[in-house]
Amino acid sequence: MVDLAISVGTTQNPEAILFWVLAPLTVAAALGMLLVKKAVHSAILMASVMINLAIFYIAQDALFLGIVQIVVYTGAVMMLFLFILMLVGVDSSDSLTETITGLRPIAIVASVGFGGLLISLIGRATLGRSAVGLSEANMNGNVKGLASLLFSTYVWPFEVVSALLITAALGAMVLAHHQRIQTRPTQREMSTARFRGESLANAAGLPGPGVYARHNAVDVPALLPDGTPAANSINATLKARGDMLTSGSFELGKVDTSAEEEK
Amino acid sequence: MDAANYLYLSALLFTIGAVGVVVRRNAIVVFMCIELMLNAANLAFVTFSRINGDLNGQVVAFFTMVVAACEVVVGLAIIVTIYRSRRSASVDDASLLKR
Amino acid sequence: MTTSNSLVYLIALPLLGATILLLAGRRADKWGHLLGTLMSASSFGVGLYQLSQMLSRSNEARPVTQKLFEWISVGTFNVDAGLLLDQLSICFVLLITGVGTLIHIYSISYMSHDHDRRRFFAYLNLFIAAMLLLVLGNSYLNLYVGWEGVGLASYLLIGFWNQKPAYATASKKAFVMNRIGDMGLSFAIMIAFATIGTVSFEGIKEHAHHTSTGALTAIGIMLLVAATGKSAQFPLQAWLGDAMAGPTPVSALIHAATMVTAGVYLITRSNFIFDAAPTAQLLVVIVGAITLLFGALIGTAKDDIKKALAASTMSQIGYMILGAGLGPVGYAFAIMHLLTHGFFKAGMFLGAGSVMHGMNDEVNMRKYGALRKFMPITFVTFGLGYLAILGVPPFAGFYSKDMIIETAFNSGGTKGIILGVVTLLGAGITAFYMTRVMILTFTGKSRWDAEAHPHESPILMWLPMAILAVGSVSSGFLLSRGDALVNWLAPLFEHHGEHEELLAPIVVSGLALAMVAIGVAVAFLKYSRQEVAAVAPENVSVFTKIARQDLMQDSFNEAVFMRPGQLLTSALVKTDEHVIDGAVRGVAQLALGSGSVLRGVQSGFVRSYAALILIGAALLIAAIWVVI
Numbered sequence A: 001m002v003d004l005a006i007s008v009g010t011t012q013n014p015e016a017i018l019f020w021v022l023a024p025l026t027v028a029a030a031l032g033m034l035l036v037k038k039a040v041h042s043a044i045l046m047a048s049v050m051i052n053l054a055i056f057y058i059a060q061d062a063l064f065l066g067i068v069q070i071v072v073y074t075g076a077v078m079m080l081f082l083f084i085l086m087l088v089g090v091d092s093s094d095s096l097t098e099t100i101t102g103l104r105p106i107a108i109v110a111s112v113g114f115g116g117l118l119i120s121l122i123g124r125a126t127l128g129r130s131a132v133g134l135s136e137a138n139m140n141g142n143v144k145g146l147a148s149l150l151f152s153t154y155v156w157p158f159e160v161v162s163a164l165l166i167t168a169a170l171g172a173m174v175l176a177h178h179q180r181i182q183t184r185p186t187q188r189e190m191s192t193a194r195f196r197g198e199s200l201a202n203a204a205g206l207p208g209p210g211v212y213a214r215h216n217a218v219d220v221p222a223l224l225p226d227g228t229p230a231a232n233s234i235n236a237t238l239k240a241r242g243d244m245l246t247s248g249s250f251e252l253g254k255v256d257t258s259a260e261e262e263k
Numbered sequence B: 001m002d003a004a005n006y007l008y009l010s011a012l013l014f015t016i017g018a019v020g021v022v023v024r025r026n027a028i029v030v031f032m033c034i035e036l037m038l039n040a041a042n043l044a045f046v047t048f049s050r051i052n053g054d055l056n057g058q059v060v061a062f063f064t065m066v067v068a069a070c071e072v073v074v075g076l077a078i079i080v081t082i083y084r085s086r087r088s089a090s091v092d093d094a095s096l097l098k099r
Numbered sequence C: 001m002t003t004s005n006s007l008v009y010l011i012a013l014p015l016l017g018a019t020i021l022l023l024a025g026r027r028a029d030k031w032g033h034l035l036g037t038l039m040s041a042s043s044f045g046v047g048l049y050q051l052s053q054m055l056s057r058s059n060e061a062r063p064v065t066q067k068l069f070e071w072i073s074v075g076t077f078n079v080d081a082g083l084l085l086d087q088l089s090i091c092f093v094l095l096i097t098g099v100g101t102l103i104h105i106y107s108i109s110y111m112s113h114d115h116d117r118r119r120f121f122a123y124l125n126l127f128i129a130a131m132l133l134l135v136l137g138n139s140y141l142n143l144y145v146g147w148e149g150v151g152l153a154s155y156l157l158i159g160f161w162n163q164k165p166a167y168a169t170a171s172k173k174a175f176v177m178n179r180i181g182d183m184g185l186s187f188a189i190m191i192a193f194a195t196i197g198t199v200s201f202e203g204i205k206e207h208a209h210h211t212s213t214g215a216l217t218a219i220g221i222m223l224l225v226a227a228t229g230k231s232a233q234f235p236l237q238a239w240l241g242d243a244m245a246g247p248t249p250v251s252a253l254i255h256a257a258t259m260v261t262a263g264v265y266l267i268t269r270s271n272f273i274f275d276a277a278p279t280a281q282l283l284v285v286i287v288g289a290i291t292l293l294f295g296a297l298i299g300t301a302k303d304d305i306k307k308a309l310a311a312s313t314m315s316q317i318g319y320m321i322l323g324a325g326l327g328p329v330g331y332a333f334a335i336m337h338l339l340t341h342g343f344f345k346a347g348m349f350l351g352a353g354s355v356m357h358g359m360n361d362e363v364n365m366r367k368y369g370a371l372r373k374f375m376p377i378t379f380v381t382f383g384l385g386y387l388a389i390l391g392v393p394p395f396a397g398f399y400s401k402d403m404i405i406e407t408a409f410n411s412g413g414t415k416g417i418i419l420g421v422v423t424l425l426g427a428g429i430t431a432f433y434m435t436r437v438m439i440l441t442f443t444g445k446s447r448w449d450a451e452a453h454p455h456e457s458p459i460l461m462w463l464p465m466a467i468l469a470v471g472s473v474s475s476g477f478l479l480s481r482g483d484a485l486v487n488w489l490a491p492l493f494e495h496h497g498e499h500e501e502l503l504a505p506i507v508v509s510g511l512a513l514a515m516v517a518i519g520v521a522v523a524f525l526k527y528s529r530q531e532v533a534a535v536a537p538e539n540v541s542v543f544t545k546i547a548r549q550d551l552m553q554d555s556f557n558e559a560v561f562m563r564p565g566q567l568l569t570s571a572l573v574k575t576d577e578h579v580i581d582g583a584v585r586g587v588a589q590l591a592l593g594s595g596s597v598l599r600g601v602q603s604g605f606v607r608s609y610a611a612l613i614l615i616g617a618a619l620l621i622a623a624i625w626v627v628i
Helices: A012-035 A039-059 A063-088 A103-124 A142-150 A155-176 A187-196 A236-241 A258-262 B004-023 B027-052 B056-086 C007-028 C032-055 C087-110 C117-136 C140-158 C165-195 C201-210 C213-230 C239-245 C248-257 C259-269 C271-276 C278-301 C305-325 C328-358 C376-390 C396-409 C413-442 C459-492 C505-528 C542-548 C550-599 C606-627
Strands: C064-074 C077-085
Touching: A012 A039, A012 B004, A012 B027, A039 A063, A039 B004, A039 B027, A063 A142, A063 B027, A063 B056, A103 B004, A103 C606, A142 B056, A155 B056, B004 B027, B004 C606, B027 B056, C007 C032, C007 C064, C007 C077, C007 C117, C032 C064, C032 C087, C032 C117, C077 C087, C077 C117, C077 C140, C087 C117, C087 C248, C087 C259, C087 C328, C087 C459, C117 C140, C117 C248, C117 C259, C140 C165, C140 C213, C140 C239, C140 C248, C140 C259, C165 C213, C165 C239, C201 C271, C213 C259, C213 C271, C213 C278, C239 C248, C239 C305, C248 C259, C248 C305, C248 C328, C259 C271, C259 C305, C259 C328, C271 C278, C271 C328, C278 C305, C278 C413, C278 C542, C305 C328, C305 C396, C305 C413, C328 C376, C328 C396, C328 C459, C376 C396, C376 C413, C376 C459, C396 C413, C396 C459, C396 C505, C413 C505
Parallel strands: none
Antiparallel strands: C064 C077
């Protein structure tokens, strides 16, 4: 029996330094993911975890996977996450108070038990033979080695997974697709509706949101000539999401109407 | 340096991901935690590959990535759909099955 | 042993009649009774043909068999649906079809006013077919089919006027009490199968010698139970009186001449079992003796003419059972008495029906009287039957009943003396109550209801009565002339050495006639010399009251079987409601309770499910940790 924990590879010391620097950072980032309130911060921390993992892959002679990790995960998947975050509200922050009674202690106990048992299990585990490095397997280069496996031994799973990927893409499209139940009103119809409506107040179009140079002001209602905020100048989605700011700090002071009265 | 250290790291990351799935309510964060767990598994596969001296572990990690990508695509589409109808991305709000 | 293809027609013809009549419905109303009579008569014709064939053969070749089809074939157990016509069955076949046909003819007229006459004839044909199957079956299993068939026909016919609740109840009572007997027969078949491995008469007869006496006794007792049920013997006798609810031709055919004698047939047919099982045979004799006195005593108190005759039937079958229980010497006399009884009792029942026909269906004899002048033919035929049942020479009963009394006396020892005295006593009581019936019905002053207009019955009714009366007169003489019947049946029974004669035949006859004379004299003194009350007097002795109550047979059954049965059922109902239902509801409550506890786990929050998965995974790793 040979202990699993065995030193492998040639770049022993530099790898150790790399590991001991990056591993705590990775764990800290992963823990931070749990603890920060804003989902977008979680996403940033997640991206850093993934980059660290990519470095670990490369350090372990998995060059191809490391690159794919960065391109696919950090690049594509995390972008997708961020995109969705933007869609559902980038500013919304979660309350971290637990709403389900007793769930948090259960989760902590279970996870400590799970992690502790898993780690102690790895510590106890033994491998039947001495460990070898990948230098031999990567003799013709990591990418070639992987390719020869993928397109020979694993060609059937590879094709199946490609079918899965296409199905997933189709599924996402089906899920995200919104079936119109009415025909989309044309511009002409909308224009007609504005003029035939009850009042002509909106005939010229809805007011735009307030524009203030120092602020992305699509979330601040425009001010009407009398100084009051125009609620309908804000996008309905923002309003529903609660990302609307009050225009109070931008409002004018009391309007001086004395000049008119003098007339 | 022990290659097993990577395995300990993998176990730790996996556990953190699991806790995240349980304690976080935001569906997107939950999803990221699931990704973290998958990545932890990938790390273990890559390490095993190194220990065993063949590339099969890396191939499995590669497949895991593809499947994870599929899962993200579909999962996020579901989140968008739920958000569209419920105006919320909290997994606790989607609890209609209990009644 | 001879085979024949024509036996099946005996059964098939009446069965065809029943099928046609039942399926044709109202369309057959106009001709149904004719078809029924024709089918019965043609079956009788086949029977006569078979008799002539049989007579032309030697003793050994007389039994005829016919295999209809292979019925049951399981491993070594094989039962064919087969028919057996031997010297014993032919007697029954001719009695059933002969008397049956006469009663069919009688019923054409008797039931002419009934809306459902066609249905009545269908049931009669069904009965004939089932009874023929009973006596023709070549195994107990085939016999059992016929046995159940006659039970069904009897049930249907007793309850023919089931629009009256009392009649429907009577049919149900008969059916239920018959079921008890039927259970006995089925048990007997099962025991035979379990111990001997066959249920055919031939097979059991072969194996009877090397079968344990215990098994044979068990079979014999179970057969006796069956016989008591079907033949209304003690202790299953209570249904026969109520069975008189059926139309009178039914009483004459089923409950006097044929079906109720099935028990005698069964015991006689099973002679090889009873001969080898003395305990069972003794029980047969005891049952016969008790019943013959029991029936006779009930007969003395009944005012209902049909019930008096029914009690008499019970008593007379007691004679036959007793005779059959006396072993090889008695079988032939039991059968002879059965045949003569079939004639005279059927004749008397038809006579009673004729009287009722003339008296607006009045059955109370206290409201008859002086009918002799108005119904001369009925009086004469009934009177000839009366003389026959009394055992007055040279009428039929004299030959058959005296032989049974004589055999009883000669059966040896104390048993012989007791049985002889019992049979003599029975003969005396029989004379008393039959004379009472005669006097109350035909002589004395009229005690009719105001609207009664007695008249003689039409020819279709009195002709069968007349034929039966001829039988009552001559059958005994013909059957015993040169021991004709005894020799005819002899090949079927095993012979034993002659018993020593306790009393000479002439002495027995003398004693019997003396008893009869006493009985007749007492009845004369009591009913002819004194005025008969049109309403039954209430201030009578406690014995009379008990006798009117059928010797408390119903009260006994009610107290011993019905009440405990009801208690048992109500206890079972309570057990069912509380224990079994309680257990069932408890299981439901358990499921409900554990469900409501476990429901807490199903919070609907996906995160709590995830937590459960995490716990599960932790436990799994713990398990691996422990195992490795």
